[in-house]
Amino acid sequence: MTPTVAIRVLRAPRVPRSSTWFLASAVVLAVFTVGAVFAPFLAPYDPDQVDLLNIQAGPSTLHWLGTDSVGRDTLSRMLYGARTALLAPLLVVVSSTILGVLLGLVAGWRGGWLDAVLGRIFDVVFAFPSLLIAIMAVALFGKGLVAPVIAMSIAYAPFVARLTRSLVTAERTRPYVAAYRVQGFSGAWIASRRVLPNVTPIIGAQSTLNFGYVLAELAALSFLGLGVQAPTADWGAMINEAQAGLIGGYVLPAIVPAVAVVLVVVAVNVIGEELSDRIGGGISA
Amino acid sequence: MTAARRVAGKLGALLLTLLLASMLVFFSRFLVPGDPVSFLLRGRKPSAEAVAQVSAQYGLDLPPWQQYLNWLVGVLHGDFGRSLQYRQDVSVVIGERLPITLGLVVMAGTMIAVIGLAAGIVAAVNRGRLMDRAVLIGLTVLGAIPSFVGSIVLIAVFAVQLGWFPSFGSGDGGFVDTLYHLVLPSIALAIVFVVLVSKVTRSSMVDQLGREHVEVATSRGLTRSAVIRRHVLRNSIGPILTVSGVLVAGLLVASAIVEAAFGLSGIGSLLVQSVDRLDFPVVQAIVLLVVTAFVVVNAVIDVLEPWVDPRSAAGAGAR
Amino acid sequence: MTLLDISQLTLDLPDGTRLLDGVSLTVAAGETVGLVGESGSGKSLTARSVLGLLPSGAVTTGSLRLDGLSVLDATAGQVLELRRSRASMIFQDPRAGINPMRTIGDHLTEGLRLCQRMPNGEAQAAALSLLESVGLPRPAEHLRQYPHELSGGMLQRVMIAGALTSSPHLLICDEPTTALDVTTQAGIIAVLAEQRAARGMGMLFITHDLNLAASICDRVVVLSAGRVVEQGDAREVFLHPHAEYTQRLLAATPTLSRPRERVVAAPSDAPATLAPPAVLAPPAADAMLSVRSLSKEYHRRGKEPVAAVVEASFEIPRGGALGVVGESGSGKSTLARMIVGLERADAGDIRIADRERTAARTRAERLAHARSVQMVFQDPYLSLDPRITAGHAIEDALRLHDSRGTADARARVLALLDQVGLGERHAQAQPRTLSGGQRQRVAIARALAIEPDVLVMDEATSALDVSVQAQVLAVVERIRRERGLTVLFISHDLAVVRRVCEQTVVMKTGAIVERGRTEEILDAPQHPYTRLLIDSVPRPEWEGERSATP
Numbered sequence A: 001m002t003p004t005v006a007i008r009v010l011r012a013p014r015v016p017r018s019s020t021w022f023l024a025s026a027v028v029l030a031v032f033t034v035g036a037v038f039a040p041f042l043a044p045y046d047p048d049q050v051d052l053l054n055i056q057a058g059p060s061t062l063h064w065l066g067t068d069s070v071g072r073d074t075l076s077r078m079l080y081g082a083r084t085a086l087l088a089p090l091l092v093v094v095s096s097t098i099l100g101v102l103l104g105l106v107a108g109w110r111g112g113w114l115d116a117v118l119g120r121i122f123d124v125v126f127a128f129p130s131l132l133i134a135i136m137a138v139a140l141f142g143k144g145l146v147a148p149v150i151a152m153s154i155a156y157a158p159f160v161a162r163l164t165r166s167l168v169t170a171e172r173t174r175p176y177v178a179a180y181r182v183q184g185f186s187g188a189w190i191a192s193r194r195v196l197p198n199v200t201p202i203i204g205a206q207s208t209l210n211f212g213y214v215l216a217e218l219a220a221l222s223f224l225g226l227g228v229q230a231p232t233a234d235w236g237a238m239i240n241e242a243q244a245g246l247i248g249g250y251v252l253p254a255i256v257p258a259v260a261v262v263l264v265v266v267a268v269n270v271i272g273e274e275l276s277d278r279i280g281g282g283i284s285a
Numbered sequence B: 001m002t003a004a005r006r007v008a009g010k011l012g013a014l015l016l017t018l019l020l021a022s023m024l025v026f027f028s029r030f031l032v033p034g035d036p037v038s039f040l041l042r043g044r045k046p047s048a049e050a051v052a053q054v055s056a057q058y059g060l061d062l063p064p065w066q067q068y069l070n071w072l073v074g075v076l077h078g079d080f081g082r083s084l085q086y087r088q089d090v091s092v093v094i095g096e097r098l099p100i101t102l103g104l105v106v107m108a109g110t111m112i113a114v115i116g117l118a119a120g121i122v123a124a125v126n127r128g129r130l131m132d133r134a135v136l137i138g139l140t141v142l143g144a145i146p147s148f149v150g151s152i153v154l155i156a157v158f159a160v161q162l163g164w165f166p167s168f169g170s171g172d173g174g175f176v177d178t179l180y181h182l183v184l185p186s187i188a189l190a191i192v193f194v195v196l197v198s199k200v201t202r203s204s205m206v207d208q209l210g211r212e213h214v215e216v217a218t219s220r221g222l223t224r225s226a227v228i229r230r231h232v233l234r235n236s237i238g239p240i241l242t243v244s245g246v247l248v249a250g251l252l253v254a255s256a257i258v259e260a261a262f263g264l265s266g267i268g269s270l271l272v273q274s275v276d277r278l279d280f281p282v283v284q285a286i287v288l289l290v291v292t293a294f295v296v297v298n299a300v301i302d303v304l305e306p307w308v309d310p311r312s313a314a315g316a317g318a319r
Numbered sequence C: 001m002t003l004l005d006i007s008q009l010t011l012d013l014p015d016g017t018r019l020l021d022g023v024s025l026t027v028a029a030g031e032t033v034g035l036v037g038e039s040g041s042g043k044s045l046t047a048r049s050v051l052g053l054l055p056s057g058a059v060t061t062g063s064l065r066l067d068g069l070s071v072l073d074a075t076a077g078q079v080l081e082l083r084r085s086r087a088s089m090i091f092q093d094p095r096a097g098i099n100p101m102r103t104i105g106d107h108l109t110e111g112l113r114l115c116q117r118m119p120n121g122e123a124q125a126a127a128l129s130l131l132e133s134v135g136l137p138r139p140a141e142h143l144r145q146y147p148h149e150l151s152g153g154m155l156q157r158v159m160i161a162g163a164l165t166s167s168p169h170l171l172i173c174d175e176p177t178t179a180l181d182v183t184t185q186a187g188i189i190a191v192l193a194e195q196r197a198a199r200g201m202g203m204l205f206i207t208h209d210l211n212l213a214a215s216i217c218d219r220v221v222v223l224s225a226g227r228v229v230e231q232g233d234a235r236e237v238f239l240h241p242h243a244e245y246t247q248r249l250l251a252a253t254p255t256l257s258r259p260r261e262r263v264v265a266a267p268s269d270a271p272a273t274l275a276p277p278a279v280l281a282p283p284a285a286d287a288m289l290s291v292r293s294l295s296k297e298y299h300r301r302g303k304e305p306v307a308a309v310v311e312a313s314f315e316i317p318r319g320g321a322l323g324v325v326g327e328s329g330s331g332k333s334t335l336a337r338m339i340v341g342l343e344r345a346d347a348g349d350i351r352i353a354d355r356e357r358t359a360a361r362t363r364a365e366r367l368a369h370a371r372s373v374q375m376v377f378q379d380p381y382l383s384l385d386p387r388i389t390a391g392h393a394i395e396d397a398l399r400l401h402d403s404r405g406t407a408d409a410r411a412r413v414l415a416l417l418d419q420v421g422l423g424e425r426h427a428q429a430q431p432r433t434l435s436g437g438q439r440q441r442v443a444i445a446r447a448l449a450i451e452p453d454v455l456v457m458d459e460a461t462s463a464l465d466v467s468v469q470a471q472v473l474a475v476v477e478r479i480r481r482e483r484g485l486t487v488l489f490i491s492h493d494l495a496v497v498r499r500v501c502e503q504t505v506v507m508k509t510g511a512i513v514e515r516g517r518t519e520e521i522l523d524a525p526q527h528p529y530t531r532l533l534i535d536s537v538p539r540p541e542w543e544g545e546r547s548a549t550p
Helices: A005-011 A019-037 A074-110 A112-126 A130-141 A146-172 A175-183 A187-223 A235-247 A252-284 B003-031 B036-040 B048-058 B064-076 B090-125 B130-142 B147-161 B175-209 B212-219 B224-262 B267-276 B280-308 C043-050 C076-086 C104-114 C120-133 C139-144 C152-164 C182-199 C210-216 C234-239 C244-252 C332-340 C363-372 C390-401 C406-419 C436-449 C466-483 C494-500 C518-523 C528-536
Strands: C002-012 C018-028 C032-036 C059-066 C087-090 C170-174 C202-207 C219-224 C227-233 C287-298 C306-317 C321-325 C347-352 C373-376 C454-458 C486-491 C503-508 C511-517
Touching: A019 A074, A019 A252, A074 A112, A074 A146, A074 A187, A074 A235, A074 A252, A112 A146, A112 B003, A130 A146, A130 A187, A130 B003, A130 B224, A130 B267, A130 B280, A146 A187, A175 A187, A175 C373, A175 C390, A175 C436, A187 A235, A187 A252, A187 B147, A187 B224, A235 A252, A235 B147, A252 B130, A252 B147, B003 B036, B003 B064, B003 B280, B036 B048, B036 B280, B090 B130, B090 B175, B090 B224, B090 B267, B090 B280, B130 B175, B147 B175, B147 B224, B175 B224, B212 B224, B212 C087, B224 B267, B224 B280, B267 B280, C002 C043, C002 C202, C018 C032, C018 C043, C018 C059, C018 C202, C032 C043, C032 C210, C043 C059, C043 C087, C043 C170, C043 C202, C076 C087, C087 C152, C104 C120, C104 C139, C104 C152, C120 C139, C120 C152, C152 C182, C170 C182, C182 C202, C182 C210, C182 C528, C202 C210, C210 C234, C219 C234, C219 C244, C227 C234, C227 C244, C244 C466, C287 C332, C287 C486, C306 C321, C306 C332, C306 C347, C306 C486, C306 C503, C306 C511, C321 C332, C321 C494, C332 C373, C332 C454, C332 C486, C363 C373, C363 C390, C373 C436, C390 C406, C390 C436, C406 C436, C436 C466, C466 C494, C486 C494, C494 C518, C503 C518, C503 C528, C511 C518, C511 C528
Parallel strands: C018 C227, C032 C202, C032 C219, C087 C170, C170 C202, C321 C486, C321 C503, C373 C454, C454 C486
Antiparallel strands: C002 C018, C002 C059, C219 C227, C287 C306, C287 C347, C503 C511
16 A cells, blocks of 8 residues: 555655755865866966975965965865865776676576575675775785775675665565566666666765765775875875974865865765655655 | 673674784784885884894794784783883883873763753753754764864863963873863863764664654653653663663774874874884784774673663664 | 544644544544545544644644544643553554564553553553453463564454553544455454443544444544545445535445445356356366466475365466455465466366366467466556556556557557556656556556466455545456456455456465355355354444445
8 A cells, every 4th residue: 555645745855955065065066076177277387396495385376275385286286186085986886886786686686596695695795895995905915006996896886785785685676577578578678777777876876975985995095105105295194294384373285184084975965865865765656 | 592692692702803803903904015024114214123023023924814813812811012112011101102092082971961961861852953964064073073173262262362272292290280281182082972873872762762652651741851761761771771882892992083083192193103103013002902992892881781772682684 | 521632623734734634533442433434535644633633734723622632732741641541543554553573461461561660560461451451361461572473463362452451431443344354354343342331431433434334333524535425323424424425435345244246147148057057066167277286385484384275276268357356365375376487386287178278388388378367466556667657567567568650559558558547657657656556557567468367366456445446446447358367366355356357266375165146155155164254254233224224
């Protein structure tokens, strides 16, 4: 039985949706993306250029966001840093989503022993937090972002796979799938052409949220000195380098990349949550 | 199914997961192409003595499975090999640093439980109202503050500007002083996890609030607080506990970041150092430790499930 | 003495939607008043407003007095007092209404302990005696059990006992038997009637089922779109309805005993079906669907295997309609799923148009199967793909089975929709913008697109309001007439089966216990279970008179 109108009215928590937040977040992301892509044209200085006359300088017309402990322009480094900050998580999210969706679809649609085996494998991978896998990858293959990006793609895939599996399993028992079967459509067609598109939006929303986590974790890795290596500009590495100055009160070189991280992650989370809210509302209706 | 059989089954699954995880930890080394001795002694001048020691420790001339079994037997006896960096047993090196990390995790865990639950409950009870919106916005912002950002902001404000708390080290070893030194690090560590706990608390409570049994309880004249306590919160424990279990491992790993930022010598900073100094036996041991903690905690939560949700004991579908 | 007095009650949502529009009704002590209406009529909302359970931000006007207390102006404390001692409510779905994580005992004693401050021992004793009085077999044991250990019918008795713990003056029942089987419903209704009489309570009984309302209510209030369209003595309303809406509703409601004009005649080119079918005779030469000794068991780990279907055999002649009647767990849906190939039978065989139905391995086999039998599912909200428009869904089916051009397919989509009374507008509609009845008609059109030999309808109208059900049944009847379609009609509702099917089989726990012409079965049931089913169907005591009225 579908709930009666009265019950639906009684139970619907009416949270007024504000598209302002959503829009603002989209703008933030767009600004950072443009900044990253066109960094060579937008940045006032080369990220590695040292200005010996202005070391640990405050904001000025020369250096809008000041300089760091060796006199490099913070704004320029922030813009260049956005490149690794955005591209690496994007790679992780795209590859983990593709891998996870494939595995989840197979596990959820086929079920049986295959599902059980995959589930056991996911359980084992779950026991390794993604940052730990990334750190291990560095321990094995050396510093840099290549090994962590691959490792985290693998670490995040089971999350996507488990979500996909649970969605596909739920869809599989729905009458509309049975209706397709009765009409004579093949299982492969139903799974790939009908069920997959129906679950994709929810997975997309989750992957958007994952983007924020991955960004924070990869920045953390660089902060620990295990990811992007000096002198390459990167948000996490910038904070790491600015730590010493922090005690002396030179907060700007640390705060600028920190604010950048927070802004991007907030924006991504707002968009991800908004997406999953909208989709959630649409499907259950 | 009897309770004993259920627990035995869970125990079996736990051991299997641990076994597979230990293989992953051990055999990961074989992913690196090239000579194992030179991998293990990267960045060091391999004296003949060191080569012999490493070869003996790992039994590098034995077939991989044999090496694994030797290692596993050692681990089960608390022998994780020797640290290349400290020239001590790995277990000793880790043992010295474990208390700081545990202290950090316990303090952060307490904050997470108290603040996370409180924020989630306040938001859920006021769902759709201003208070809910305010909490949600706060959570969205806090949730975007990774622990390394949290660390530097806390240091900048409370240690450097205000001078209320120390910014470095763990103090003179006294209990109170250690706690005092751990305040800022625990906050930095807790932030993201507080958000996760309060979000799951809120969403599972909001889910329960929409259920008919809550309406029934209300219709019988129970006070709002009794309804929330007995029917909403009680029924939300399951998801909250599940998420908490997943957080444990994340907390241990994230403490690496906080320890590095605050100059604490716990196993997190040890892990980072060991990666930096190419001390692979220590890395292996810490990874195994974190994974074991995760698997054990989650197995305990699994065993508790029938108490949390009576339906699961009967094998009836959840929900 | 008037217990409940609702007068000119209106309720608006903050967005301006008016859900109740001047509702007035009264309930006296010892009286049962039926609140009848289709979904969206506002009946549940009216009932909830008595207990102060209103949507947040709703604006009400008018008056609502219970026991002299004005509920709409009551303070929070007065509302609590009202819920604790004056009125109680029984909800539709006991499975959802009782906290699954607390024991039955906790559910029953919670109000006594927390609201009446009764000591635990006393509360337990009170709960025990209440469980006994609602007819549960092992009260002491039930107190320690969890809801998932009890059946739906037992849980509804627990819900009743729970509502009675506060000794209310008014008992509100919101569709208390809709989620239950008809034989279970009869027991619940008996308990309610008995308790009302014993306690002298007033009862407000909400239902969509006119026959049920007629069978237990003294007075009836008919609600439509938030307005009272008619109210009065139950007998008067049913025998001489004044409002046009009530008349339509009554006309749309299938009843067991009054044989209606059969709209469906068998197709004229197949006169054979008009002859009384030989019930246990050897298979007729022109049997379209023939099922022989079909069996299916479900095996679940750690549990006894469940025999879902046991040795079921029947056949339907070309153009005939066979009803399969049974309660939940009777195996009727499993039977349907085996016939359409969604489940594999353990034993027995299924022949459609003289072709053996086996597991489809190749594409050609799959398509041939699909052309032999199609199915319409119970829940129209779930059986259409939420992302695919109605027209696209039908077109997909057409194209799979027929590689004619796009333009031709489009034209046939419209023709098919037209056949079920829908138009081009609906072809482009997302399923969620369609009503339940429209969706079910799309589902029928989609099934017909493949031009199957047999159409299986599995509870295809049970999720629909009666007036919508009548429309859908009319569509089915017309198509049968025009196309000579063979129909297997699965339903729990004997009255609907009477309207649609010439032949009926009755199933109980997987086995067919009785078979024959529908009217003979309903008028002179042979098997005790069939008799129980028929006797359990609620009907007003004056039902016989109705057929006499013009």
